[in-house]
Amino acid sequence: MNSSSLPGGSRVKRPTMVDVARHAGVSLKTVSRVVNAEPTVNTELVDRVLASVAALGFQRNQLASTLRAGRRTATVGLVIEELANPFYSTIASVAAEVAARHDTMLITASSEEDPEAERRLVFDLCSRRVDGLLVVPAGADHSFLRPEVEMGVQVVFLDRPSGGLPADTVLIDNRGGAREAVAALIAAGHRRIAVLLDSVAVYTMRERLEGVRDALEDARLPPEVARIAEGVADPARAAETVAGLLDGPNPPTAFFAVNNRITVGAVQELWRRGSGAELVGFDDFELSHLMPRPLTVVAYDTAAMARRATEMLFDRIRGDRSAPRTEVLGTRLVWRGVRR
Secondary structure: OOEEEOOOEEEEOOOHHHHHHHHHHOOOOHHHHHHHOOOOOOOOHHHHHHHHHHHOOOOOOOHHHHHHOOOOEEEEEEOOOOOOHHHHHHHEEEHHHHHHHHOOOEEEEEEOOOOOHHHHHHHHHHHHHOOEEEEEEOOOOOOHHHHHHHHOOOEEEEEEOOOOOOEEEEEEHOOOOOOOOOOOHHHOOOOOOEEEOOOOHHHHHHHHHHHHHHHHHHHHOOOEEEEEEOOOOOHHHHHHHHHHHOOOOOOOOOEOOOHHHHHHHHHHHHHOOOOEEEEEEOOOOHHHHHHOEEEEEEOHHHHHHHHHHHHHHHHHHHHOOOOEEEEEEEOOEEEOOOOO
16 A cells, blocks of 8 residues: 655555455455446446445545556656766666657656655645656665556656566666676776775676676676775765775775765875875766876667656557567767876
């Protein structure tokens, strides 16, 4: 059942049509027909469904009447992590551009990497009767969206896969990009490589860490060649971590920063110290070519990912009912920063 908050932080469960169907012992389609007051439903079934509606405190979702009448709202929703990050603002900008070409308005919301906030935002967008959703997942379980999908809401995930819900997905080759990045460091002779990441609870972090391990295995090097530093959540923490590693015994000769914010913090500390340690970062970023020291980035086309995901969503809205598919976009290594 859906969740909602009460004053004081306590939570209550908001029943769905699935809960009503289970309680009444009927199909979801029967509940939908009763809720929408269709005249052809058996009276006994109507009574059972209405009794369950009253018992559970179910509130009729206006989405059902919109779908029954065959109307569309010409709106789609986008749930992303944080608009302040250029990666996500690019996704929002491209999605809005594609939506406008389809005479549709985009409603954007930020989950701030909070699965519960993601759930609330998704349900709020569904209550506004959006025709479809684009989601950059914060949580690992999206089965809560199944009733909405069954009622006709189209959903496409991007950057990370959904959990528990088959759906179209557009991803970056995180593992392959990280593998290529670390392979380049190994080829340059580095045998003490620090890997700076936030949390392996995040899909992209896990995939990029697997790419690091792939590169070591390819080169027949022991895992100890890569020193994994977790909990590096922002540029300030990245700078602190780089400082600590450089001041420790057998300091790294190279760093692999697993996202753009970590890369920025690493650049700051390496530049401050005048360190010659090599740096590779996953994700290109604005003004990376103006960084005061050389670095390499794992680059990819964020706009292409957003464009493809949004077009897939409109294909579904227009009636494409083929099996869900996953598309993976490639990466490449690019030289950045000032080179003397």
